[in-house]
Amino acid sequence: MEEDQEKAFEDAKRVVKEQAYFMRKSIDEATLRSALKHAANMIGELRTNYLSPRDYYVLFMQVFDELRLLEGAFKEEYRRGRKMKDLYESVQHAGYVLPRIYLLITVGSVYIQTRDVSAKSILSDLMEMLKGVQHPLKGLFIRYYFLKMIKDKLPDTGSEYEGYSASI
Secondary structure (H helix, E strand, O other), X not given: OHHHHHHHHHHHHHHHHHHHHHHHHXXXXXXXXXXXXXXXXXXXXXXXXXXXXXXXXXXXXXXHHHHHXXXXXXXXXXXXXXXXXXXXXXXXXXXXXXXXXXXXXXXXXXXXXXXXXXXXXXXXXXXXXXOOOOOHHHHHHHHHHHHHHHHHHOOOOOOOOOOOOOOO
16 A cells, blocks of 8 residues: 555656646747646646645645746736736636646736736635635645735735726
């Protein structure tokens, strides 16, 4: 049993590393569709049920670091004139729920920064999606990712996103 878990962990780390390489390469070549495909494959490794919480954490941190690069690519796409609304809608076509939510959180974070939409509408959309993750370990980590990505974009009193009220 332990050997199976260790093999699953090593395989997952290898796939994450491989898909992250291809995602970065696609970002460098400015092929966002390909980068999204590789990012979804990379995040897909978090769908496993065979890892211990410690191993899942290690895998999550690898994915987390790579998603920060993807966030930077989304910001660059916006600077080039791409509409965040189109990007937000395109990541909703990811095949599995878990990669879709991670990608939505990543692009949603950038979408809020553009002020093309109200922070409240994006946050409520993402919160509804997060309710769909029922697995305790996966839910814990995805909520942590959500909080890390959104913490400086909350429409609190005194926040730069407080009074802004555009809609999706």
